Amino acid sequence: MKNKKLLLLSVILALFIIGVLTFLNMRPRYQNLTAQEFAKPPEMPALIAEFNHGPSSVDSVAFSPVDASLVASAGIHGIIKLWNINDTDVPLAILNHPANYTFIAFSPDGKLLASSGNGEELILWDVASGNKVNSIKGGFAPFSFSPDGNQLATAYKKVKLWDIRNPKAITEVATLPFNEAKQVNGWTCAVDISPDGKLIAVGYASGIINVWNLQTKQRVKTLKTSFLEMEFLKFSPDNKFLVSGGDNFLTRLDGYVMWKLPGWQRHGEVQRADVDNLAFSPEAKMFALVNRNYGGDIAIYSTTTGAPITSLSATAWNGTFSVELLSSTAARDVSFSPDGEMLAIGSAEGVLRLWKFTPQQLAHATTPADTVRIIYLLPESRKVPPNITEKLDKSIRKVQQFYADEMERHGFGRKTFTFETDENGKAKIYLLEEQKKLQIPDFDMSNDIWLAVVEEDVGFPIGVVHGQNKVFEYPTKYGKINGGMIRGANHGKLVSISTTDGRLDWKIAAYELKYAFATITYDYVLLNTFGYGSRHASLYDDEPSALKRFLMRANGRKPWGKNWVQLSKCEAESLDKSRFFNPNQPFFDRSPGIEIHVSDPYAKNPRHFQFEVTDEDGIHQVQLFVDVSKEPWRVEKKFQDCQILNGRTQSTVAFEVFNPETKTVELRMIDMYGNIAWREFRIQNETSKLPENP
Incomplete structure (x- = not known):
């Protein structure tokens, strides 16, 4: 009898539990208590048209300055085509310039098109009829129209000014330099007239640039660069900047330099890779840079801050990768439409492509840079949790305060990062819904740090983003020890954290942001791809295991619960120069140098690793990472030590490594502008003795 009662009670209890669970499962999961507003995720620029120029590469492109529907392309063999952007099949006109590597530009009123190359003449064409109007004899590859269209400047051995008010009767009016005593040695590479x-x-x-006053014929400024092959020299349309770019075949220091007028201060300088050309948007709020490395990407930057806005390829990515593909699709030239909403890109495969910017990208040209932005990833089976925007706002403010407290604790004041806010001063939250099924080209994260929040129990595919952790290479010298290229990465990064029903552990967010602020992470790599990056462990600590994360949360409300996320002195020191803790500063990234010398590679006693580091931007801090992986087919590195250099442009730093099995080391260098460069070295049989007292 007693057993029957127990059985009956058990059945009743089981039915009660099933009923409660059924009720909880069938009721609406979320009820929006307050109206929530989300921002739309930033999309990539849209490819709106493709024009088949021909079998040769498109080396020069130009939009008409008065008609956004008219664009011109010039090929390597002198073929020039005029296109209406609404007709991709038949060009409006086909012109033939008798020279290779043709360069083209419209006159300010859009009535003339000038073409020149490595031949012996510059030709003026009537745009309306497509007929040749006149020509100027001489090898004038670089040229520039005056803003009123009355004069044309051409460069060969010297610069000449021509009166073209009557293009059928062109006359020479002046030759530069105006003062022969100020003649500069070297071929004339580039010329431009201010707006x-x-x-x-x-x-x-x-590498010398002379700036002359056209009215007084006096030299007003001499500027020095390292460019022995100056690819471009341009004033910005708002007349506030002058930019020059090119390469140095002796030192391999390629890039661009920008000066701010009228004081001629250096506004920005980047020495990263081969640069073909640069184009300003009509209002000069952003500029596009043609980069021959990595398939010839087009990178778009803010003119004011130098911050990356987005990036484009000369072709649509089809999921395959090869060196042949990169070389055949590399971008050659770029041009903004007169309304600033489109970008024309000419490629090595002979195709002209038009891309249209989104309103968000156009707005990014004027919004604050180097900020943290938050995106909530909503799984298909879920509804938006109640008050998630308010919860995330509170969480990110706690993280912001935590970093301020930590920086102050280490003596750097209450310096912290900024996050994007809406018009009400609340954290702006972007919503990405799984059912939208966004693909890689649709979602742009080229700019800033993105903190992606996703529900913990749902496997949401966050690999639908573009632009984060984009790696580039600096010119690199090679020594005895097997070293990879010196590499860096842009400031756009993605970090993800999990949440349960909108409840976010701010300490987890603070911990994950360390990767974005101070470290760069990669997947494991095979040893035969040495030099292409590897996964880094966190500074001073391993990434928390599942057990450790559980204990973190269990202790989260206790005074000692946040110790695991606290910043070390080295971390705080590195953040002191981070661009995210010092936003909207001028953008400089001159080429760094990292060389290594090591004592007996197989010594059992501590080995001394000595590095020669150089950077004209000033070196803030260096960090050493050593390999810790036991598997021979991959490289995994962990933080070893750091040193502060306080802005020195060159230094010798030494570290002790106690593990005789260490075969791979990496030195990371942070400059005074927050740029991070790193280089891996494989320790082999070469031996380079250090001085007795390094």
């Missing part, structure tokens, strides 16, 4: 018509800048193969 107000008062100045003319002339670039030489010696």
Whole structure:
């Protein structure tokens, strides 16, 4: 009898539990208590048209300055085509310039098109009819129209000014330099006339730029660069900047330099990779840079801050990768439409492509840079949790305060990062819904740090983003020890954290942001791809295991619960120069140098690793990582030590490594502008003795 009662009670209890669970499962999962507003995720620029120029590469492109529907392309063999952007099949006109590597530009009123190459003449074409109007004899590859269209400057051995008010009767009016005593050695490489018509800048193969006043014929400024091959020299349309770019075949220091007018201060300088050309948007709020490395990407930057806005390929990515693909699709030239909403890109495969910017990308040209932005990833089976925007706002403010407390604890004041806010001063939350099924080209994270929040029990595919952790290479010298290329990465990164029903552990968020602020993470790599990056462990600690994360949460409300996420002195020191803790500063990234010398590679006693480091931007801190992986087919590194250099442009730093099995080391260097560069070295049989007292 007693057993029957127990059985009956058990059945009743089981039915009660099943009923409660059924009720909880069938009721609406979420009830929005307050209205929530989300921002739309940033999309990639849209590819709106493709024009088949021909079998040769498109080396020069130009939009009409008065008609956004008219664009011109020039091929390697002198073929020029005029296109209406609404007709991708038949060009409006086909012109033939008798020279290879043709360069083209419209006159300011859009009535003339000028073409030149490595031949012996510059040709003026009537745009309306497609007929040749006149020509100027001489090898004039670089040229520039005056803003009123009355004059044309051409560069060969010297710069000449031509009166083209009557293009059928062109006359020479002046030759530069105006003062022969100020003649510069070297071939004339580039020329440009300022938008107000008062100045003319002339670039030489010696890297010198002379700026002259066209009215007084006096030299007003001499600028020095390292570019022995000056690819471009341009005033910005708002007349506030002058930029020059090219390469140095002796030092391999390629890139661009930008000066701010009228004081001629260096506004930005980047020495990263081969640069073909640069184009300003019509309002000069952003510029596009043609980069021959990595398939010839087009990178879009803010002119004011130098911050990356987005990036484009000369072709649509089809999921395959090969060196042949990169070389055949590399971008050659770029041009903004007169309304600034489109970008024309010419590629090595002979195709001209038009891309249209989204309103968000156009807005990014004027919004604060180097910020943290938050995106909530909503699984298909879920509804938006109640008050998730308010919860995330509170959480990110706690993280922001935590970093301020930690920086102050280490003596750096209450310095912290900023996050994007809406018009009400609340954290702006972007919503990405799984059912939208976004693909890689649809979602752009090229700019800033993105904190992705996803429900913990749902496997949401966050690999639908573009632009984060984009790696580039610096010019690199090679020594005895097997070293990879010196590499860096842009400031756009993605970190993800999990949440349960909108409840976010701010300490987990603070911990994960360390990767974005101070470290760069990669997947494991095979040893035969040495030099292409590897996964880094966190500074000073391993990534928490599942058990450790559980204990973190269990202790989260206790005073000692946040100790595991606290910043070390080295971490706080590195963040002191991070661009995210010092936003909207001028953008400089000159080429760094990292060389290594090591004592007996197989010594059992501590080995001394000595590094020679250089950086004209000033070196803030260096960090050493050593391999810890036991598997021979991959490389995994962990933090070893750091040293502060306080802005020195060159230094010798030494570290002790106690593990005789260490075969791979990496030195990471942070400059005074927050740029991070790193280089891996494989320790082999070469031996380079250190001084007795390094």
